[in-house]
Amino acid sequence: MRTKQWVVALVLVAVGVGLGWTMARRTPAPDVGATAPASSERKVLYWYDPMVPTQKFDKPGKSPFMDMELEPRYADEGGADAPGLSVSPQAIQSLGLRTATVERRSIAGHVEAVGTVQLNDREVSIVQSRSNGFVEKVYARAPGDVVAAGAPLVDLLLPEWVAAQREFLAVRALGDAALTAAARQRLTLLGMTEALIAQVEISGQPQARHTITAPGGGLIAELMVRQGMTVTPGMSLARINGLGSLWVEVAVPEAQAGALHIGQAVELRLAAFPSETFRARVISVLAETSRETRTLRVRLELPNPAQRLKAGMSVQASLRGPSQDLLVLPSEAVIRTGKRALVYVVDAPGKFRPVEVGLGREIDDLLVVLAGLEAGQQVVASAQFLIDSEASLRGLLPVPPAVPGSGARP
Known part of the structure; x- marks a missing residue:
């Protein structure tokens, strides 16, 4: 009886193994590609030399500038083809980054200059025999x-x-x-x-x-x-010089000479009379600029009925003109490279874009914007040099300013 039981068990095991092998042959093998996620490769935009990031190459190899291999610039990294530079909130906080708003203000034409009181050469008498x-x-x-x-x-x-x-x-x-x-x-x-x-x-x-x-x-x-x-x-x-009126000759920087005109009212302050303000007018803008100081000589006429003012006194002149509606931004927001002026515009939180701007005269701590920006835009006012260094390494190029009348936008 025991022998028959062992024979039946072996037969059942053999039948099970056979059925399993048959089913395995009939069942198709699973598609690994269908169940496993496809492996994606990062897209390379171009290769570049980190020391010369603005120069692009179509394939890898040795850099023609340095003895080093070219590095790839991937599509998901940003670069010259990307709209801007992304900075994490943690980095912004650690850098102490501040922003400022480009504003349109009504600013009076105002020029501050120093000068000296001189004798009026138009009131000269020559006594002769x-x-x-x-x-x-x-x-x-x-x-x-x-x-x-x-x-x-x-x-x-x-x-x-x-x-x-x-x-x-x-x-x-x-x-x-x-x-x-x-x-x-x-x-x-x-x-x-x-x-x-x-x-x-x-x-x-x-x-x-x-x-x-x-x-x-x-x-x-x-x-x-x-x-x-x-x-x-x-x-x-x-030779006798009249003292009924005097001249004041002031030196105005050539960058501010465009705001001057004959007959312009001027307020004068003298160290000898600190509590008084004297009024004069522009009678002449001399035709030659100083080569050493790059200033323009402006001649004022100052009444002197009591003859209290003396030739040689120093004055602080304030030349005021009509108000102008100007687009301005803080001077600290501008990076001057010698050939151009850059600012970093805030496109979105943590997203910055370099823009080349055209600048006019400086008024106190503000600069007049002639091209490249619009009122209401936010610009980086601090730590922009660190952002500029990172943008240079990534080859992020600034947008040139629009040429007036061309219809182009920055």
Whole structure:
């Protein structure tokens, strides 16, 4: 009985093994590709040299610039073909990155400059001799003195005038009105004043001495006459500068010269009068720019009725013009490379894009934007140099500014 049981068990095992083998042959093998996810390869955009990231290559190999292998730039990494540079929130926080808004503001034309007070060269009087003669007396005058109009300067002995006066008196004694008028006219042409001629007529005696007076009040800039010297016709004896008004010459940077115009009102502050503000106007913008300081000389006219202001004083000038509607951004947001100016525009949180901008003049801590940006855009105001370094390594190129009138957009 036991032998029969073992035989039946072996037969059942054999039948099971056979059935399993038969079913395995009839069942198709599972499709590994259908059940396992397909392995995807990263797409390579181009190869590049990290030291020269802007140069692209179509295939791998040795760099022509450095002794190193070219590295691939993948499509999912960003680069020159990507719209911008992504920075994680953690990196933004660690960098202390700040942003600023590009704004359109109404800004008054305002130029600050320094200058000095000078004598007004349009109020100059030259005292000259009208005839040959000798200096008998020089009054107590010296260069730098301030004299009033009509103040005596020098006494001259003029022999030629004596002969002409004697002739006039002789003709006058004849009673011929026409000849007397002609002789009197000759005295005037010789340079005699009406007061001197009247004195000769009243006294009936020639006047050999003549006192030359200041034709107008002001500063004696030059005094070229001394007692005992001989004078000749046309010889300059003194130069007098009027003090009723003064000039102020200020140096304006050439970048701000476009805001200047003749007649522009100017406010002046002087260290000698800290609590007062003086008003002047632009009378001339000189035609030559200083090669050393790159500044333009602007001449102002300043009234000086009380003669409190002195030549040589330093002034702080504030030139104001009409308001202009300008697009501005903070100066700290701009990266200057020498050839161009860049800013990093915030396209989205953590997404930055370099943009080349055209800039105008600087007003305090703001720069006027001429091209490349629009009002309301956000730009990076700090840590932009670190972002720029990363963008350079990735070959992210800035967008050039639109040319005015071309219709192109930055």
